[in-house]
Amino acid sequence: MNDQQTNGSPPGVPGRRKTRADERIESLDASPAALAGDLQELKDRIALVEQEAAENKAGWQRTAADFQNFRRRTEQQREETLGLANESLLRKVLVVADDFDRAMAQMPPDLVKLGWVEGIWAIDRKLRQLLESEGLTPIEAEGRPFDPREHEAIAHEETTDVPDGVVLSELQRGYRIRDRVLRPAMVTVAKNESIPPIKNDTGREAAGG
Numbered sequence: 001m002n003d004q005q006t007n008g009s010p011p012g013v014p015g016r017r018k019t020r021a022d023e024r025i026e027s028l029d030a031s032p033a034a035l036a037g038d039l040q041e042l043k044d045r046i047a048l049v050e051q052e053a054a055e056n057k058a059g060w061q062r063t064a065a066d067f068q069n070f071r072r073r074t075e076q077q078r079e080e081t082l083g084l085a086n087e088s089l090l091r092k093v094l095v096v097a098d099d100f101d102r103a104m105a106q107m108p109p110d111l112v113k114l115g116w117v118e119g120i121w122a123i124d125r126k127l128r129q130l131l132e133s134e135g136l137t138p139i140e141a142e143g144r145p146f147d148p149r150e151h152e153a154i155a156h157e158e159t160t161d162v163p164d165g166v167v168l169s170e171l172q173r174g175y176r177i178r179d180r181v182l183r184p185a186m187v188t189v190a191k192n193e194s195i196p197p198i199k200n201d202t203g204r205e206a207a208g209g
Helices: 002-007 020-027 032-105 115-133
Strands: 136-138 151-158 167-172 175-177 180-183 185-191
Touching: 032 115, 032 175, 032 180, 115 136, 151 167
Parallel strands: 151 185
Antiparallel strands: 136 175, 167 185, 175 180
16 A cells, blocks of 8 residues: 555655656756856857868868869860861961962963853952951061061072061961961061161061071
8 A cells, every 4th residue: 555655646745756757857957057068068069060061161162163173274175175176277278278379370361361260269269268267367478577476587688679677578378367376477588788677566677587
């Protein structure tokens, strides 16, 4: 009878057996000092988590930036490779254009107005349009001061007709591709010690090499 009363007694009644929940409650330290310690520990954990999150974010941003740089370098290398291949092809096409130039320059006057000659002129015009569409423009040479950036002196010729360093004739046409020289013009340059050389576009005296 006493055991039943003890086991069935409500909480707080003397003689009641403690449950595990009661033991856990009693083990809790609810003092201000303990609560302050728990709060500080929680704050420390939050700060650690925030630090780890910030480091992870910074790492992700670095990875994203590295990937963007890699993709940009890859695209640049691809464009450079395609550009070099395109320039190589254009150089080969210019050999054909040179042949047209020589053929037209040596055309006898009595053949100029023949129908098949007109057809050749039409092909030449299409070829020039193709080169222009690829960004190629001819370099001006004859009558201009020699410029080593755009001209290649093949020969010098004594003359008193023009100042020293002026291009007398063009042996092979030169070309720019956009803002760069793809192939310099091969030229003959005047040699005249009696007339001072004129200045080229750079402000320097023209010189034939």
